[in-house]
Amino acid sequence: MASGNIAVLNALDTARTQWYHITAIVIAGMGFFTDAYDLFCISTISKLLGRLYYYDPLTNKPGKLPHAINNFVVGVALVGTLTGQLVFGWLGDKLGRKKVYGVTLIIMVICAICSGLSFGYSAKSVITTLCFFRFWLGFGIGGDYPLSATIMSEYANKKTRGAFIAAVFAMQGVGIIFAGLVSMLLSSIFLGKYEGPNFQTNHVLSTEPQADYVWRIVLMLGALPALLTFYWRMKMPETGRYTAIIEGNAKQAAIDMGRVLEMEIQDDQDKLSQFKASNDYPLNSREFFQRHGLHLIGTMSTWFLLDIAFYSQNLTQKDIFPTMGLTNKDVNVSALREMFETSRAMLVVALLGTFPGYWFTVYFIESIGRFYIQLVGFFMMSVFMLIMGIKYDYLKNEEHKWIFAALYGLTFFFANFGPNSTTFVLPAELFPTRLRSTCHALSAASGKAGAMIGAFVVQSYTLDGDIKKIKHTMIFLAFTNILGFCCTFLVTETKGRSLEEISGEDGGQNETQMTNKQRVTRSEASWEG
Template identity: 35%
Template sequence: MSDPKALNVEGEMKTQDVHHRLEVSHISWFHVKAILVAGVGFFTDAYDLCIISIIKPILGILYYPQFNGKLPQAADLWLTGVALAGTLLGQVFFGILGDKLGRKTVYLFTLLLMITATIGQALSAQPLHGVLYLDYVWRIIVGLGCVPAVLTIYLRNKLPETPRFTADVIKDTAKAEQDMDYVTQNVGRDWKQEAVATPMKQQDRITWRKLHHYLTYPDILHNRNIWVLIGTCTTWFLLDIAFYSQILFLPNVLTAINYNPSIKLPNAAWYKANPEQYPDSMFVGRPANVTITIYLGNTPKCVGACAVAVFEKSYKTAAGNAIVAMMGTVPGYWFTIGLVDFMGRVTIQTMGFALMTILLIILASAYNHIVHVSKWLFIVLYALTFFFANFGPNTTTFITPVELFNTKFRSTLHGFSAASGKAGAIVGAFAIGKLFLDTKISLQTTLAILAATNFVGLICTMFIPETKHLPLDVASSQTQSMFAKLLAKRGIRQVDPESVALVADAHGGTNGDVGDGAKPYSEPAAGEPAAAHDSNGLGSV
């Protein structure tokens, strides 16, 4: 009879082999496909959330001509924020499912859910009578968001589950090695034979008890992971307050600086004489005859100069978003791609928060002078805040939760971090959005509040460790944040329970046997291999 302990050791060795092959593997077509699949997910998410800033002016003109195409404040805030509330719930729920069911299954399900919901929006019933071509426009714009997701379903289904999840959580090392051969394009091994020979431990799936231990052992102050989670959650929360409020209410900012001025619709004058024919809010029920009176009755029609004004309003809204994207958001991402492994995640995030703070202080303090000199100067400076958001925390906050947590808990804690971001986006949409819409509160005041928000994000970055050039196993367990280093100087050493458990297994003990002896990871000296420097024996291999 085989020795179970020996079989477990053999299984752990195979798991470490999977990790090592992942670390040293070169770019292959698998990686290209994985990038495309992940990219489509991000594209669809960003498109569905941000396109509302272009849709809202169209909805205002279509549904509220009596207000010169301006949405009532309640309608504006709810249209902006309701999708963000859905994403918050989804990120927590599907993040947990990702650690229980696997990344592949959950990703496919969420793709199908996004496609179904997007089509449902585009085909939703409308309360208007008659043919209104502007109504078609916003539905087409919304519907286009599901096209990339539809095209990527087949590609994602052909990709295997992530080898780390298969090896670390499912404990199927033979399947993980088979998937690794798909990743590295190797062939020629008898996987059926090896599957029989490979010892399998009980699947190590996430439970609330394990998660609690991972975040609290030996106590809150000495636990590394809870403070890292605080860092990823707070920075993402604060970033999204500023980022989403700025991007979702960009049309209001462009109107405030007179780049895209308000329009006057003939229905507004007619409404003053017939106020009973219009509801004050899209959430108030319409009498059965109201829409016929408005659109097929004696109300003025928007033709000629009015139609031109409507077109220019819609065009400038789209153009303003495109200008900011081309000057700020898109270049910012590419700068991060080129420099993230050179500068480091924490450095880029710190720089981004700092420069966004400075730019918003300049815009708030010198608003009148800047707009008087040139509205284009304001647009350029405003676009730079988006540049340093994406060449900064709007990229790094997505990266760090993936690298800083153990495979078993990675999807769940990334989901918690992302949900914190969407909680911030909801605050931005409703609280900061109300400031953007309130004519009694100046734009300068709102920009100053956003500057303060980014400054707090800068401070909270101290809880996030740097992961530049580190193997994922090291980055997720042994890295130290600035906060942890400050505690270490005072004799308080933070530990990762998973690393302590590995050391205990290696010594045949328990967590408590080596808890105080496990040393945190520190940077190797120049030219020294990380594995040789690793005093805990917990290197990537």
């Protein structure tokens, strides 16, 4: 049975782009804005925490978080995110997208505020409290990944679906920019009041009196966009596909989607019952593996490999930031001066490398396609990382700083105009409605597992700053990108097709089930069209 014969599905696929689609992008995108801000702002304040809570009066040197504690402070939210992705992804299919969508925001608001209010009588108790709330903050953030992607894919029409999902994810780039900007502005405000000539020689003066307020304000401000979004998120109706295909309520789906699309839709209850019965198989079934097994392996492996490389790129920052003049080579700068420079460096990289890549994907994803953008992105990342690995000792010299900066920025650009965006889009399109949120969650959780390997295992290997180790690591990361390039062939192009056609829910064959001859025939027809 073709999905086009079911009125509500056909209406969603063919609807013109309306104000409601833009509203949905903004509502879902603000969640990702908050996610990025909350996850990345910790990088701007981690050194400040070391200054405040790990100062040694015997050496009179600026305090520093021990490596293991720094990893825990920065990484505990990633662990929470992975857990939240799995839990809320599963709940999104069982209880409905809307029912659990608001819960993620509530958790994020409460935990962002509580992170800034972390308390204790000792450094250990403050950091422990902070890590506790950062874990649950990550738990809420994790839910936003599968739910935002699934909701946007199920609301969008088939011609602009990829651009809409990519636009939601692109708000992550805006969140990173604001994480750097807010941290830079706050540190600058207090620097203007307290910075003086004695900061470089006295710890009491080099750690400004108001520094303890600054990091708390930065963390608590993460609650604001989530709080502002909550009302509008609760006003969104459940997606028509969930209401119709999973709940089996064609009448309610037609009413809900007819209202938002401003059109009258037939309910087609009798057709829908037949449609629903033909797709009733669980995730751990042989039928699922035959239909979608290769796709799930593809989305999980590519996201995993991408995040190993993406989160490992920080290992070059200690060389490129001072070389470019973004941070001070003098280790005795004041606490807030150090925070200001770290935030400024994050802002510059986000503006020039990260942010443009996201929006190039939004603009080109429907013309180039997800598949080719992902292939090109992985390939170009591999090329640039290989060059940096082979020529690292040459590039880190100040006379070659612009080449170093260009390679570093282009790696971020092609990560985002490439697999960092498409690995988010594809799992929201490839799988059937009743398992879409769960499969996206499994893919995203694989990515976060890769992120933890990149951020902690890979970077720990180069902790001593040995140039040979950094070169070997960059070459290794180039190889992981080539593996991601190869694993991309396990997924398929999804542009221009309905979700039911892609997944085979309409009674046809999905990509996994098709013969090579059928794939070629459809591909030729697509190019001719």
